[in-house]
Amino acid sequence: MAAPYDTTPATRLDSFHVHRTSYKKIGDHEIEVAILVPKELKSGKHPVMVKFHGGGLVTGDCLFTEWMGAFFVPFVHRTSSIVVLPNYRLLPEHTGANILSDLSDFWNWFGSGSVGTFLSSAHPDLTLDLDVDHVLVSGDSAGGYMALMSALTQPQEKFKAVLAQYPMTNYLRAEITDTFFGMPTPKADIIDQHISSVVPGSVISSAIPPARAGLSWALAAYGRYLDYFGKDEKMWPIDKIEDVQAMPPTWIIHGGTDSAVDVKDSQEFVRKWTDREVRGEVKLSVLPGKEHGFDIDLKESEEEWLREGLQWIEERWLK
Template structure:
């Protein structure tokens, strides 16, 4: 087994028992959810992490290890946390309204004790989930899902948020010859994909590199909102103005992010500061590209060590 603080995508889950089930059906299509339980976890009640995957709301999968930062492994392990990782429907086959419907259905499923019931069928009746201590997290599009969870679920459901370069606003790109260091895909690929969509098909998982060209193409050629929808309240930057509360939140964003603009996180944090009693921290890392923290380690990055300690203090705080 790889050391907890030095895993690679191939070894990211070595120290966990990994489960996969579903939380919702659309016809015969199961929208799946992953569950990570630390190996040798002692019987009893354990705090929860809900972690959403990235992928611009266009691709990704709940148990795709490459986008789970290495620092998350020791973070989950030392807190004896059970981590729940939901899939959700993806654009352009589906809309932002569909995605947010899945988000609500997931939280309803979780609150109904469904994870405990499932784990019992897997011989894990010794585990109890501490629903009073839920941390919600995600990177990029997963950060969007985390923040929208915090803004839409009833106060007290979520104790803290950890969002890595979250999409607080819709994806925006300028057409260019290169994208993320590679030649940009041709516009024709977008129209080929759109023409191939079969009405009624449900897409809730796409393991990279599948669909990897679509986020850029949808954004660069002004089709992202065509499929997601144009309601500003479906984005954290629009919804926060209608809210009076957000759980304690740490946002990590690289200042040189070429996919999700760091300025979006800055603007979101400024809006949060107008709300009384809201605790939001922005770790704005100069020069950081999208996904810059994937291989980061706490012992090598003081800002990360301090940030995670702050998140733990809010997530695991006693209500007494």
């Protein structure tokens, strides 16, 4: 099967075997992880992409294709890789510490060989070995946060490269008068109405946008994001980078007029990396005039900067 280069969100995953399992259980709630296997993949050892979804740490799901870039599909096929996409608990029902606990537990689960065990059962006709020495960790927006925090908190040698699209290197901040994709800030009572509806003890690790998207924006605009995330600065990449000596090769993509995640946060993160002489290559691509999620429909064949950047990642991931 030739790699599909012209997908839409509705057809984004048509060229994959799509699986869902779980990596963690809290009470009766299972935190899910999706696994994508290209349909043409043959038996053998294959590199791994771990991809975290966006959503401000408030909404999103591992298989929500509206926020999954079109360029991602041919990239996966070209590299004959297997993709692992974890969910994680969400604000405001849970805290930043809870989310980072899920991140740690996911990597423990991943390192235990559980993905390979699952695939052996799901594909008994194939021998699919995960090449855990060639792992790319990636994510967009909140997923970029999860990707960077993976590299900042896990053993550095675990990852060959990081691809972070408009990542949250710092907490979300906005002005009440700001607009997001032309939409005004929701009324302040959306936060308290949501909190009052929360069932005590409930676990939320998935939400399909646009559900809760307004809540994420309101938490930022009314200065209440840290009330639920927590105030430990070391839970953010922009401060955590001060504690590390080395990082995997990292490519950060950001739109110059991003109204959700300030491009200045990515620039400051890279400045700290450079000023502290953290070992490891970092590449920042700022696209003038581009909004949050600008890359969703982009194709390598039409964007030279994207083609060159993915080649840069691929060379470091697969070497």
